[in-house]
Amino acid sequence: LLKAEKTMKMLLPCAEDCLDWVKTNCYLGHAYLVLGDCKKGFALLEKVEKTVKIYWGEENLELVSVYNTLANKCMKLDNYNSAFQYLSKAEKIIKRLFGEGHSYLAEIYSSMGTAYCGLSDHKKAIECNSKAWKIIKKTRGEDHPHAAKIYCNFGCLYGRIGDYEKSLDFLFKAEPIARKEYG
Numbered sequence: 001l002l003k004a005e006k007t008m009k010m011l012l013p014c015a016e017d018c019l020d021w022v023k024t025n026c027y028l029g030h031a032y033l034v035l036g037d038c039k040k041g042f043a044l045l046e047k048v049e050k051t052v053k054i055y056w057g058e059e060n061l062e063l064v065s066v067y068n069t070l071a072n073k074c075m076k077l078d079n080y081n082s083a084f085q086y087l088s089k090a091e092k093i094i095k096r097l098f099g100e101g102h103s104y105l106a107e108i109y110s111s112m113g114t115a116y117c118g119l120s121d122h123k124k125a126i127e128c129n130s131k132a133w134k135i136i137k138k139t140r141g142e143d144h145p146h147a148a149k150i151y152c153n154f155g156c157l158y159g160r161i162g163d164y165e166k167s168l169d170f171l172f173k174a175e176p177i178a179r180k181e182y183g
Contacts, residue, residue, distance in 0.1 A: 022048055022062055026069065033073045045070055059097060064090045064104065071111060080115045087112050106135035106146065113153055122161050129153050148177035 025048045032041030045066055052062045071086035087108055094104045113128035129150055136146045151174035159167035 019062070022052055025051075026062075026066060030069050033069070038073070038077070041073065042070070059093050061093075061097070061104075064093050067093075068108070068111065071115075075111075075115055075118060078118065080119050083115045084112070087115065101135055101138060103135060103139045103146065106132040106139070106150075109135070110146075110150055110153060113157070117153075117157050117160065120160075122157060125157050126154075129157065143177055143180075145177060145181045148174040148181070151177070 025044055029041045029044035029048060032038075032044060049063065049066050052060065052066065056062065067086040067090040071083040071090070074080070074083035074086065091105065091108045091112075094102060094108060098104065109128045109132035113125045113132065116122070116125035116128060133147075133150050133154075136144060136150055140146055151170045155167045155170035155174065157167075158164070158170065
């Protein structure tokens with residue numbers, strides 16, 4: 001990680017406007033977050049966010065990727081309000097770029113469902129996962145790995161509210177898809 005950081009510092013002056021710089025720093029920021037150095041990770045991803053906005057504007061998929069990474073880490077830190085801020089920004093960008101029915105939007109709704117579940121707002125979690133399911137079913141099909149993820153989300157959600165029969169139904173739907181995809 002230190003070698004990658006030194007390399008990025010050397011490349012910084014000539015590569016600020018380069019997509020490779022953005023992607024590499026996005027991965028590096030994510031690596032810091034995974035390793036538990038949240039301060040460095042968030043700082044680097046916020047720098048990436050500013051760079052992306054300067055060179056490519058407010059509406060692009062790189063920004064969505066940054067927001068999604070930040071939101072997921074916020075959820076792991078139980079900071080759901082911050083996660084919603086990032087997910088809402090990503091949602092707006094995706095809707096403007098692709099419209100209401102794009103599969104990227106399903107991923108955002110799925111993440112929002114996870115965040116609502118973390119806040120114990122199970123009704124909103126079900127709503128978000130239902131939105132995600134409708135989009136995935138239409139755009140990817142019922143046997144796609146993203147469908148399995150949504151089945152798992154529903155299974156975990158119903159397990160948390162004590163509806164174990166429904167939970168198992170969803171988890172059993174997810175299992176053959178995941179087995180086929182991942183072995």
